[in-house]
Amino acid sequence: MLDVQGVEKRFRSGADEVLALAGIDLHLDRGDFLTVIGSNGAGKSTLLHVICGVLLPTTGRVRLGGVDVTCAPAYRRARRISRIVQDPMKGTAPSMTVAENLALASKRRGRTLRPAISRRRRAAFVDRLSDLGVDLTTRLDDPVSTLSGGERQALAVAMATLSCPDLLLLDEHTAALDPKNAERIVELTRAFVEESGLTTIMVTHNMDQAIELGNRLAMMHKGQFVHEVRDEAKRRARVCDLVELFSRRHVADDELLLDPA
Amino acid sequence: MKRGIAGLAVGLLIVAIAVTGLGAPIRIGICKIVEHPALDANERGIIDALTAAGYVEGKDVEYILASAQGDPNNSIPIAQNFLAKGVTLVVAISTPMALAAVEVFEGTGVPVVFSAVTDPVAAGLVLDDDDSSQNGNVTGVSDLIDVAGDLALLKELSASVRRVGIVYNPGEANSARLTTIAEAAGPGLGLSVVKAVADTSANVPAAAQSLVGRVDAFYVTTDNTVVSAIDAVIAAAEEGSVPFLMADPTSLRFGPVLATGFDYYKHGLLAGDIVLQILAGKKPNQIPVVYQTGAEIHLNLDAAARIGLEFPASLIDRATGIFFGGASWLRSGD
Amino acid sequence: MGSILIHAAEQGFAYGIAALGVFITFRILRFPDLTVDGSFVTGAAIASSLLTSMGVDPFLALAVAFGAGCVAGAVTGLLHTRLGITDLLAGVLSMIMLYSINLRIMGKPNISLLRVTTLSDVVEKALSPLGAVALLVVLAGLTFLIKLVLDAFFRTEFGLALRATGDNEAMIVSQGVNTKSMKVFGLALSNGLVAMSGALVAQYSGFADVGMGVGTIVTGLAAVIVGGSLIRSRRIGWMTASVLVGSLIYRVAVMFALRYGYLIGFQASDLKLVTSLIVIVALVIPTVRERLMRKVGSC
Ligand SMILES: Nc1ncnc2c1ncn2[C@@H]1O[C@H](COP(=O)(O)OP(=O)(O)OP(=O)(O)O)[C@@H](O)[C@H]1O
Numbered sequence: 001m002l003d004v005q006g007v008e009k010r011f012r013s014g015a016d017e018v019l020a021l022a023g024i025d026l027h028l029d030r031g032d033f034l035t036v037i038g039s040n041g042a043g044k045s046t047l048l049h050v051i052c053g054v055l056l057p058t059t060g061r062v063r064l065g066g067v068d069v070t071c072a073p074a075y076r077r078a079r080r081i082s083r084i085v086q087d088p089m090k091g092t093a094p095s096m097t098v099a100e101n102l103a104l105a106s107k108r109r110g111r112t113l114r115p116a117i118s119r120r121r122r123a124a125f126v127d128r129l130s131d132l133g134v135d136l137t138t139r140l141d142d143p144v145s146t147l148s149g150g151e152r153q154a155l156a157v158a159m160a161t162l163s164c165p166d167l168l169l170l171d172e173h174t175a176a177l178d179p180k181n182a183e184r185i186v187e188l189t190r191a192f193v194e195e196s197g198l199t200t201i202m203v204t205h206n207m208d209q210a211i212e213l214g215n216r217l218a219m220m221h222k223g224q225f226v227h228e229v230r231d232e233a234k235r236r237a238r239v240c241d242l243v244e245l246f247s248r249r250h251v252a253d254d255e256l257l258l259d260p261a
Numbered sequence: 262m263k264r265g266i267a268g269l270a271v272g273l274l275i276v277a278i279a280v281t282g283l284g285a286p287i288r289i290g291i292c293k294i295v296e297h298p299a300l301d302a303n304e305r306g307i308i309d310a311l312t313a314a315g316y317v318e319g320k321d322v323e324y325i326l327a328s329a330q331g332d333p334n335n336s337i338p339i340a341q342n343f344l345a346k347g348v349t350l351v352v353a354i355s356t357p358m359a360l361a362a363v364e365v366f367e368g369t370g371v372p373v374v375f376s377a378v379t380d381p382v383a384a385g386l387v388l389d390d391d392d393s394s395q396n397g398n399v400t401g402v403s404d405l406i407d408v409a410g411d412l413a414l415l416k417e418l419s420a421s422v423r424r425v426g427i428v429y430n431p432g433e434a435n436s437a438r439l440t441t442i443a444e445a446a447g448p449g450l451g452l453s454v455v456k457a458v459a460d461t462s463a464n465v466p467a468a469a470q471s472l473v474g475r476v477d478a479f480y481v482t483t484d485n486t487v488v489s490a491i492d493a494v495i496a497a498a499e500e501g502s503v504p505f506l507m508a509d510p511t512s513l514r515f516g517p518v519l520a521t522g523f524d525y526y527k528h529g530l531l532a533g534d535i536v537l538q539i540l541a542g543k544k545p546n547q548i549p550v551v552y553q554t555g556a557e558i559h560l561n562l563d564a565a566a567r568i569g570l571e572f573p574a575s576l577i578d579r580a581t582g583i584f585f586g587g588a589s590w591l592r593s594g595d
Numbered sequence: 596m597g598s599i600l601i602h603a604a605e606q607g608f609a610y611g612i613a614a615l616g617v618f619i620t621f622r623i624l625r626f627p628d629l630t631v632d633g634s635f636v637t638g639a640a641i642a643s644s645l646l647t648s649m650g651v652d653p654f655l656a657l658a659v660a661f662g663a664g665c666v667a668g669a670v671t672g673l674l675h676t677r678l679g680i681t682d683l684l685a686g687v688l689s690m691i692m693l694y695s696i697n698l699r700i701m702g703k704p705n706i707s708l709l710r711v712t713t714l715s716d717v718v719e720k721a722l723s724p725l726g727a728v729a730l731l732v733v734l735a736g737l738t739f740l741i742k743l744v745l746d747a748f749f750r751t752e753f754g755l756a757l758r759a760t761g762d763n764e765a766m767i768v769s770q771g772v773n774t775k776s777m778k779v780f781g782l783a784l785s786n787g788l789v790a791m792s793g794a795l796v797a798q799y800s801g802f803a804d805v806g807m808g809v810g811t812i813v814t815g816l817a818a819v820i821v822g823g824s825l826i827r828s829r830r831i832g833w834m835t836a837s838v839l840v841g842s843l844i845y846r847v848a849v850m851f852a853l854r855y856g857y858l859i860g861f862q863a864s865d866l867k868l869v870t871s872l873i874v875i876v877a878l879v880i881p882t883v884r885e886r887l888m889r890k891v892g893s894c
C-alpha cells in the first residue's frame with residue numbers, strides 16, 4: 001500500500017542544516033495501523049508531510065499503491081490520502097459552515113458547478129455524523145469558528161473519512177483536546193478504522209494509545225525508526241517497556257555527546 | 262375665508278414668479294478636474310470677465326464651483342449635481358470635465374462652455390472648430406499651444422540645435438497630443454524629436470536622465486506629470502549644458518532657460534467672453550471654438566548663464582518677462 | 596433631490612460590480628489585489644474602443660471587457676503562483692503594465708463616447724416609458740443578476756473550494772484542491788467583474804479616461820467594508836448584498852458631499868474630505884448603536 005524508501009529530509013543548508021529524516025524505510029500493507037511515538041523533534045510530523053506531499057524529500061522515494069508519488073503535488077495525493085492535524089483550527093475552514101466543510105471533504109476531485117449541498121447530500125451528512133456518533137447534526141449551518149476544539153476535531157475526523165481514502169494520516173490529532181474529548185476522538189478513530197480496515201499512521205505522544213491502537217508500533221528518534229513491534233509482540237508491549245526504550249536512547253545520545261572520540 | 266386663502270396663495274405665487282424672473286441671480290456652474298494654479302487662474306478669469314461686464318456676484322449671478330479633485334470618476338456626479346441645481350450655463354475646465362458636462366446636459370438646452378481643452382474636436386466635444394453650426398449646445402476655448410512656434414524658438418536660440426528631447430506622460434491627453442504635433446512639426450524645422458516617457462512624477466528623473474547627451478535641447482509641453490517634477494528635467498538639461506524650453510511660464514523661476522505659454526487668467530477671460538455672448542442671447546452653435554493666441558515668451562538669464570548661453574537680441578525684444586538676478590522682471594508691453 | 600438620488604443609485608450599481616470584484620479578492624480569497632486599478636480602465640478602454648471603432652453592441656462590449664479583465668487577473672495570479680512573486684507586488688506589477696496596455700488599447704488618453712450609441716442610449720430608447728428610472732432599472736437589474744449568479748456560484752462544489760482557498764489554504768490542499776489554480780481563477784473572475792464595471796462606467800459617463808482607474812481599490816474596499824459593517828452576516832447572499840449596499844452608500848456620499856457640503860461650510864476643494872466623513876459616519880453607526888444598546892442593557 002505505502003512504500004517509503006530511503007527518505008531523507010534536510011532543512012536549510014550549510015552550518016545550520018537540520019537532518020529531520022535520516023533514512024526512513026517504511027512499508028505498510030493494506031489495513032495496517034501503525035502508531036508512531038518519539039520525542040519532540042524526532043521527525044514524525046516531517047515524515048507525514050513527506051508522505052502526503054506537503055514536503056518533498058531531499059532523497060528517497062514515496063510509493064502509494066505501487067505508484068511513485070514522490071513528486072506529485074499534495075492536492076493530487078489528497079484524493080487518496082486523508083490527514084488530520086494537531087491544531088483544531090487548522091483542519092477545517094473556520095468561516096464556512098459545518099455542512100460546507102463536509103461538502104468540501106466529500107468530493108476531492110472533479111469539482112463541478114453543481115450545488116455543493118443538495119438535500120440528498122445533507123441527509124448523507126447527517127447520517128454520516130450520527131454513524132460516527134458526532135453530535136453536530138443540529139449545527140450543520142453554523143460556521144465552524146463557533147465550534148469548540150473538540151467538536152472541530154470530531155468534524156475533522158468525519159471529513160477525513162467521508163471520501164473513503166486509501167491512507168489516513170493522524171498527527172497528534174487529540175493533543176490539543178482535554179482528556180475526555182481526546183478519549184472520544186480516539187474512540188471515534190478506532191471505531192472507524194477498525195470497521196473500514198483503513199490503512200493508517202497515527203503519531204501520538206500518548207503511550208497507552210500507541211499500545212492500545214493498531215497492529216504496529218514504531219519509535220522514531222533523530223529522524224530514524226529505532227524500534228518497531230507488531231502484532232503479537234505489540235500486544236505484549238507495555239508502557240514501561242517503551243519508557244525504558246526511550247530512556248535508553250537518551251542515555252545513548254548523552255554518552256555519544258560525552259565521548260569526544 | 263376659503264377664497265381669501267386661495268387669493269393669498271395666488272398672490273404669493275405671482276410674487277414668487279416675479280422675484281425669480283427679475284431679481285433671482287442666474288446660476289452658473291463652473292467645474293474643473295483638479296486644483297492647479299493654471300486651472301484656478303482660469304476659473305478666476307471667467308468670473309472676473311463676468312464681473313467686469315456688470316454681473317455682480319450674489320446679485321446678478323451665482324456661481325457654483327466644483328472640483329473633481331483629480332478623479333475623473335467625480336466628473337459625472339458633479340455635472341448631475343449642476344443639473345439638479347438648475348444651472349443656466351455650465352463652464353467645464355479640462356477635457357474629462359467637459360466630456361462629462363456634455364454627456365449629462367445633452368438635450369437639456371443648457372449651454373456648455375469648455376475651457377482649457379487642448380483639442381476639442383479630437384476629444385469629441387464639437388464636430389468642427391470653425392463651422393460651429395453643427396456643434397449643438399457646446400463651444401469654448403482651446404489652449405492648444407503653438408508647438409511649431411516653440412520649436413522655432415529653440416532654433417532661433419541656437420542654430421546648432423538638431424535633436425529636441427521631450428519628456429512627457431502619454432497618459433495625459435493634452436501632452437500626448439502636443440508631443441505628436443511636435444514630432445510632425447520637427448522635420449520641417451530641421452529638428453528631430455526624441456521622446457522619453459514618464460508615467461508618474463516619480464519616473465520623471467529617470468526619463469530626463471535618459472536624454473542627457475542624446476539631445477541638443479529639452480522641451481516640455483503642458484504636462485502636469487512632468488511639470489510637478491520639473492527640477493529633474495532642469496537638472497538634466499544643465500548637466501548636458503543644453504537649453505530647456507518649457508511651455509509653462511509659471512515655472513520659469515525654477516530654471517528653464519526659456520518659457521512660453523498662455524496666461525491662464527487671460528484664457529479664463531476668453532471663456533468668460535463666450536459666456537457673456539451666450540448670456541446676451543447668442544446660441545453656442547453660433548460661436549466657433551476660440552483658439553488662444555499670443556503666447557508669451559519668458560527668458561531666464563540666470564539659467565542661460567549657467568550653461569553659457571546668450572540670448573539673441575531678437576528674443577529679448579519679444580520677451581514678456583525676464584528672470585534675472587534671482588527675480589522676475591516684467592516688461593511693460595501690451 | 597429625487598433625480599440626484601437616482602443618479603447616485605445608478606453609480607452605486609455600476610461601480611458596485613467592481614466592488615463585487617474587490618470583494619472576491621479581499622474577502623473571499625484574502626488576496627490584496629491591486630490589479631483592479633488597471634483592469635477597471637482596461638474594461639473602459641476595450642469597451643470604448645469597440646464602440647467607437649467597430650460600433651459593437653454595448654452589451655457585447657461589456658462581455659468583451661469582462662474577458663479582458665479575466666486575462667489581466669489571471670496574469671497577476673500566474674505571477675504570484677507560478678513565479679512566486681508576493682501578492683502585493685504581483686498586483687502592482689500588473690497594474691503598472693496595464694497602464695501602458697490601456698494606453699495602447701485606447702490610442703490616446705481619453706476617448707469620447709458622446710457620439711456613439713452606448714448602453715445608456717440603448718436603454719433610454721428601449722425603456723422610454725420608464726422615464727428617468729429606465730437606466731437605474733437596467734443597471735440595478737444587471738448588477739443584481741451578477742450578484743445572484745455569484746451567490747449561486749459560491750454555493751457550487753467549485754465555488755466552495757474557492758472560498759475555502761481563502762479561508763484555510765493548507766486545509767483545502769489536503770482536500771484535493773489545487774489552490775494555485777484556484778487563486779488564478781479567483782483573480783481572473785474578480786478582475787473580469789472590475790473591467791466590466793469599468794466598461795459600464797465609461798458608457799454611463801460618455802468617456803473613458805486612462806486616469807479613471809486610480810482609486811478603484813480604495814472605493815471598492817470602502818464599499819466592502821462599509822457594507823460589511825452594516826450587514827454582518829456570513830451567508831454569501833448577504834455578504835454580496837452588503838457590498839452593493841456599501842457601494843450605494845459611497846456614491847450617495849459623493850453626491851451628498853457635492854450637493855449639501857456647502858450647507859455646512861465646505862467648499863469645492865473639500866469634496867474628498869466630505870465624502871470620507873460621510874463614509875466614516877456610515878462605518879461608525881453600527882458601533883455606536885452597539886454601544887448604546889450595551890449602555891441601555893447595563894442600567
Ligand atoms: N520548516 C522547517 N524548517 C527547518 N527545520 C524544520 C522545519 N520543520 C521541521 N524542522 C525541524 O525538523 C525536525 C523534525 O521536526 P518534526 O516537526 O518532524 O518533529 P516531530 O517529531 O513532529 O516533533 P513534535 O513531537 O514536537 O511534533 C526538528 O528539529 C524541527 O526543528
Ligand SMILES: [Mg+2]
Binds near residue numbers: 045
Ligand atoms: Mg509534530
